[in-house]
Amino acid sequence: MAEFKHKHIIALRDLSKEDMELLLSTAESMREINSRDIKKVPTLRGKTIINLFYESSTRTRTSFEIAGKRLSADTVNIAPSNSSATKGETLADTALNLLAMKPDIIVMRHAVSGSHYFLANKINCSIINAGDGAHEHPSQGLLDMLTMKDRFGRLDGLKVAIVGDITHSRVARSNIQGLTKMGSKIYVAGPPTMLPPGVEKLGDVTVCSSMNEALEDADVVMMLRIQQERQGKTLMPNTREYSRYFGLNPNNIKLAKPNAMIMHPGPINRGVEMSSYVIDGDQSWILKQVENGVAVRMAMLYHVCGGELE
């Protein structure tokens, strides 16, 4: 059986199909712990995990914290507002100072793409990427794959539509990298201002000229959040017009396969990228994604602890 050799998980681009299959299979086993009365196993007893979040997060940070605690690790959270970054400390200095306190894993979210690679060269503990700029968000990619696997039993051959602000989306990039290796076919759609040139070179990606084209016969419809905090005002006229052309509603979802699954990485702008009818409908797997997030992150924490320093 395969062994996980990575000390860090920074991008799904760096992982092989076998690595991801091992992570998903471990996540499936971890899931059972989350349904017990006593939701804890002693595996990572004595390990210290620092959640270093330079950008705000509810789901991901809570999910990583719960994952660490269910494996008996000690978890510490550092939020942007109370970190020394507000006093002008550089990322490298913060990391070296944290390292002096001997953590085993640093889970970091940072606004700058690639900041995890920069840190990985400087420190000797494991790093897990919880989102870096517009680069990758590997734990989200993996939990999305686990949720699709729950529904279809496979990833190979699925048609996955990803709709929205692809340019700013690290979720889209991780899913494109991961799903392509697993054999899924990806169709992206969005306003031309939000479609990065060359996105089709990232994997098995077809760029669609309209949302309807992407939705047609899709097994999975993944809607992305309009990241109002990242983009300037110039990318779209207003959210109402965006919603008219690129919002998912009870009418255009009919273009997808009957019972296609609807996903969203959260947080949702209700009424912008999706109508409430769709968010709360039978085809929505959004809360299952959140549930699977804990198991996937338990698997990631577990496997990096056994990885070797590269």
Added chain:
Amino acid sequence: MSNEQTVLMDGAGIKRALTRIAHEILEKNKGVEDIVLIGIRSGGAFLSDGIAEQISNIEGGTVPVGAVDITLYRDDCSGSLPHHPVGKTEIPFSLEAKKVILVDDVLYTGRTIRAAMDAMMDFGRPKSIQLAVLIDRGHRELPIRADFVGRNVPTSQKENVQVVFDSANKPIEVLLEK
């Protein structure tokens, strides 16, 4: 380690041993009431199915069977050892006040059983935990003994005892490798 192999038990011998263990479990517990079988992955889980089948042949009724993967409870997980893949634990019933029969294929250092007992405690408070093994090969490192033993095999620590299963997970033979 060279590949010198001796067959310790064949399929029929294993079946007889499991039948005797089934009888002993019933005798000691005075019937099937409150008994649950939990097999330790992977070998023990396959054997627990066989024992459960024998028990229902003898007494009628069915005994709940679960499986535990002890990877997450191992005492050699921390440190830089390569990590083992994690199998599924499936115990779809409560262990509260049950008589749990842990089933494993080979009893050796006792560390696997320690881990499995810790896992059982996380599922509630069983009335008792008993241990059934197909082979006891000695060399215990913890104060643990089996209640039901298929066969005691004195071994050296350089040797390896392996229970071989077929593709349908039925035990075929027990091998001693020198």
